[in-house]
Amino acid sequence: MIDRTTFGDAIVTARKRNGFSQRELASQVLLEDGRAISPQYLNDIEHDRRSPRSDHLIEQFAEILGESADYLHFLSGSLPADIRDHAASAEVVERCMRAFRRSMTGMEGAD
Numbered sequence: 001m002i003d004r005t006t007f008g009d010a011i012v013t014a015r016k017r018n019g020f021s022q023r024e025l026a027s028q029v030l031l032e033d034g035r036a037i038s039p040q041y042l043n044d045i046e047h048d049r050r051s052p053r054s055d056h057l058i059e060q061f062a063e064i065l066g067e068s069a070d071y072l073h074f075l076s077g078s079l080p081a082d083i084r085d086h087a088a089s090a091e092v093v094e095r096c097m098r099a100f101r102r103s104m105t106g107m108e109g110a111d
Contacts, residue, residue: 007075008048014065015046022046029060055081 015025026042032054044050052058058076062069073080088096 005075006048007051007072008046010067010072010075011042011061011065012046014061014067018065025064028064029057032056051076053078 015022018025020028022042023039026039027036029037029042031037037057041050045052052061053076055073055078058072058078059069061067062072070080078084
């Protein structure tokens with residue numbers, strides 16, 4: 001069976017595994033200006049009503065929750081800055097995406 005975990009699912013699971021309440025986790029995740037996110041914003045993320053698109057927030061969730069930043073970027077539908085900002089031709093990007101798809105297809109049913 002294929003895992004269809006969403007970004008929100010991953011955050012809820014990791015938050016609970018780490019023993020944080022929504023309020024506790026929200027107070028630790030800081031916006032670029034240094035203010036903490038609100039518990040309501042975190043609730044919206046956990047219920048997939050909102051998804052953080054900034055690298056800063058995704059990487060904070062990863063660090064605080066002990067998750068892979070690459071995995072959280074994948075679930076959020078974004079690419080990490082080190083990949084996104086890499087100068088590459090259309091051909092290189094297409095070749096990488098084909099390799100990624102082959103890799104993911106080969107992993108289906110491996111569990």
